[in-house]
Amino acid sequence: MATLELNGLGHVYENGHVGLSGIELNIRDGEFLALLGPSGSGKTTLLRTIAGFLRPTSGSLAIDGKTMAGEGTWVPPEKRGLGMVFQDHAIWPHLNVAGNVGYPLKLAGVPKTQLNGRVAEVLEQVGLAEYARRKPSALSGGQRQRVALARAIIASPKALLLDEALSALDEPLRARLRLELRALTREEGLTAVHVTHDRAEALGLADRVAVLRDGMIQQVGTPAELLETPVNSFVASFVSDATLFPGTLVDGNFHADHPGLRLPMGSGSQRNHGTRLIGQPLASGSRSRRAVAAVAPTSVRLKPAGSPIHVDNLAGGPLARVTSALYGRHGYETSLDWAGATLRVLVTGWTPKEGDMVRPLVDQAHVFCEEAGAVQGRAA
Numbered sequence: 612m613a614t615l616e617l618n619g620l621g622h623v624y625e626n627g628h629v630g631l632s633g634i635e636l637n638i639r640d641g642e643f644l645a646l647l648g649p650s651g652s653g654k655t656t657l658l659r660t661i662a663g664f665l666r667p668t669s670g671s672l673a674i675d676g677k678t679m680a681g682e683g684t685w686v687p688p689e690k691r692g693l694g695m696v697f698q699d700h701a702i703w704p705h706l707n708v709a710g711n712v713g714y715p716l717k718l719a720g721v722p723k724t725q726l727n728g729r730v731a732e733v734l735e736q737v738g739l740a741e742y743a744r745r746k747p748s749a750l751s752g753g754q755r756q757r758v759a760l761a762r763a764i765i766a767s768p769k770a771l772l773l774d775e776a777l778s779a780l781d782e783p784l785r786a787r788l789r790l791e792l793r794a795l796t797r798e799e800g801l802t803a804v805h806v807t808h809d810r811a812e813a814l815g816l817a818d819r820v821a822v823l824r825d826g827m828i829q830q831v832g833t834p835a836e837l838l839e840t841p842v843n844s845f846v847a848s849f850v851s852d853a854t855l856f857p858g859t860l861v862d863g864n865f866h867a868d869h870p871g872l873r874l875p876m877g878s879g880s881q882r883n884h885g886t887r888l889i890g891q892p893l894a895s896g897s898r899s900r901r902a903v904a905a906v907a908p909t910s911v912r913l914k915p916a917g918s919p920i921h922v923d924n925l926a927g928g929p930l931a932r933v934t935s936a937l938y939g940r941h942g943y944e945t946s947l948d949w950a951g952a953t954l955r956v957l958v959t960g961w962t963p964k965e966g967d968m969v970r971p972l973v974d975q976a977h978v979f980c981e982e983a984g985a986v987q988g989r990a991a
């Protein structure tokens with residue numbers, strides 16, 4: 612149970628690469644925070660800096676109000692009271708399950724009877740009570756990861772740091788462990804920081820998610836906040852899988868370059884010509900500026916090519932061709948070729964087939980004023 616406060620935290624690697632820059636983050640007591648971002652965005656660098664394996668080159672880190680790293684202060688990893696679990700469940704092959712799990716207490720000189728009692732308790736918590744005498748080689752991947760988790764929590768850490776801790780596991784085991792992990796951290800009131808590049812995992816597990824890009828935090832928010840009010844096109848694209856359409860903003864009207872979104876659309880956040888536009892730049896200024904509209908897969912409906920439509924902004928617009936449709940838990944994750952743009956749409960209620968011609972109706976788009984250079988299609 613702890614708060615973690617990161618103020619202006621930065622890390623520059625020895626070769627000059629900026630791993631982290633200006634990180635401001637307050638993680639609450641008992642909160643489950645996910646660090647989400649594409650490969651190379653700095654998730655592991657941030658976690659290792661919190662753990663104490665990396666020294667920040669600027670800013671400070673405090674745990675429960677006590678400075679761990681900052682100007683003139685440095686507390687080594689073993690004195691920070693944190694538990695850690697990594698992707699490769701680094702457990703010792705020569706020790707059995709109980710030996711692995713009890714190791715941190717043995718190191719700390721905890722008496723044997725007390726140690727054994729605590730090992731039994733934690734093994735029970737992670738569902739491994741019957742496996743205490745097994746060697747790691749005789750365990751499944753999921754069981755080994757539970758051993759790593761048990762070892763991380765045995766010394767009642769202030770916070771739990773997880774680096775892609777579930778990524779090596781197959782579904783549905785991963786889904787099950789996800790639920791168990793969440794239940795465990797709730798039960799223990801543990802603050803947790805969970806690094807993942809899996810959007811569904813971050814959104815499904817965490818109280819709040821911090822989205823990283825190029826060593827900088829783009830947005831911190833609840834899963835709903837990130838989906839409903841992304842702060843920029845990168846967040847919209849990475850978190851919601853939105854398709855980005857560059858265009859020009861004049862007098863609150865967005866003129867997309869793409870012929871599918873072909874009208875001066877909307878004004879403010881009013882529904883106009885079928886598409887509802889959301890975003891601050893819509894209200895500000897009459898100067899013509901480049902902008903980006905982000906269209907989430909859930910904001911598009913598809914009509915069969917021949918069907919009559921009553922939404923005037925799309926009548927006569929270009930049709931789109933289904934290029935792939937993958938069945939998922941929430942519907943068909945469908946990709947379309949829409950006059951050269953790849954539009955991603957979540958289709959429910961019918962089965963799209965490769966080659967089908969359809970007419971996309973865009974219900975809603977988020978508009979951001981950004982340099983056109985920021986739009987590189989999908990920010991993955």
Ligand SMILES: Nc1ncnc2c1ncn2[C@@H]1O[C@H](COP(=O)(O)OP(=O)(O)OP(=O)(O)O)[C@@H](O)[C@H]1O
Pocket residue numbers: 624625626628629630648649650651652653654655656657808
């Ligand atoms: N020791 C190092 N020296 C120099 N640069 C490094 C070092 N370690 C990492 N980097 C760079 O820092 C950036 C952030 O790396 P980091 O491992 O934190 O990313 P990540 O978001 O965890 O990525 P992934 O999802 O691929 O694990 C990357 O560009 C990486 O190449």
